[in-house]
Amino acid sequence: MSTQLATSVGRETTRRRSPRLLIVSALGPLTALAGLVWALVQPYRIALLEPHAHGFWTLVVEPPLLVMLVGAFFHFVVAPSVFEDLEADER
Amino acid sequence: MQPPADHVHWMFGTGFLLLGLLLLTEAVVGPEVWRRRRWRAYLWPGVAFAMGVLMWPVMVFFTNSAIHMIAHGAWAQAMMAAGAAQLGLARGKLQSRYWELTMALALFVSGAAFLIHEQNGWLFSRAAFLHHAIGWTAIAGSVFPVGRAFRPRAPIWQGGLAVTLLAFAVLLYCDRNLAPIFGHLSQAAVTASR
Numbered sequence: 001m002s003t004q005l006a007t008s009v010g011r012e013t014t015r016r017r018s019p020r021l022l023i024v025s026a027l028g029p030l031t032a033l034a035g036l037v038w039a040l041v042q043p044y045r046i047a048l049l050e051p052h053a054h055g056f057w058t059l060v061v062e063p064p065l066l067v068m069l070v071g072a073f074f075h076f077v078v079a080p081s082v083f084e085d086l087e088a089d090e091r
Numbered sequence: 092m093q094p095p096a097d098h099v100h101w102m103f104g105t106g107f108l109l110l111g112l113l114l115l116t117e118a119v120v121g122p123e124v125w126r127r128r129r130w131r132a133y134l135w136p137g138v139a140f141a142m143g144v145l146m147w148p149v150m151v152f153f154t155n156s157a158i159h160m161i162a163h164g165a166w167a168q169a170m171m172a173a174g175a176a177q178l179g180l181a182r183g184k185l186q187s188r189y190w191e192l193t194m195a196l197a198l199f200v201s202g203a204a205f206l207i208h209e210q211n212g213w214l215f216s217r218a219a220f221l222h223h224a225i226g227w228t229a230i231a232g233s234v235f236p237v238g239r240a241f242r243p244r245a246p247i248w249q250g251g252l253a254v255t256l257l258a259f260a261v262l263l264y265c266d267r268n269l270a271p272i273f274g275h276l277s278q279a280a281v282t283a284s285r
Contacts (some may be wrong), residue, residue: 014142020119023119024116024119027115031108057098063101063105063264066104066105066108067105068113069105070108070109074113078112078116080129082120082125
């Protein structure tokens, strides 16, 4: 009976990500993290936590949430196509 | 129903944050990869142009003196010109790389407008401090687009421009209608805000 179960790991999974890919993939999450840290440090900047005490513009324009929104937009809308093109460029 | 002035600054800070991220990505991946998709090539010039257009309502509704109005009008024109030139370069309608200098002009004009229209000293209030800081950041940052025009493949110029715009975002997010700066707040600023 053989107990040696050899498995092969695909080249795709073992290939290390290039520094350029790492930087681009980190930009969105880091930006969103900056907004999250800001919201935790200054929770009073999140008017949504107390919606009845604020006016329209204070509820719409909440800087920590805007920062998180920009990070999410970048990560989910811009970055995926950049990954594809960068991987094609590096192949 | 107008937003307070600091809220407007935060909205523009958000625009500069997005611009900075897009430019930083272009610097990291290189212009060839970045411009491989047409919509991406238009993205940051389009955002810059839109911010220039949106500066016009700011000029109309948020300026209370001639010098403020001229300064905001100058920013609107400079940002629109820079965005339009970049759109022309992305489309291929403009060929000369020296159109990149419109971005340097926009930064220099913006910086000068910030410094000229701020009548108070650095420690008058936080808003005054930020006007000075943003003004000098813009003037210093105008070196980067000049470098981009002459050495378009050097990432330092593109990266420097991106960092300059990210610094704008941070400074604009720091703005408050009335707040001290390093413990200083002029009594004149308090009186004027009432």
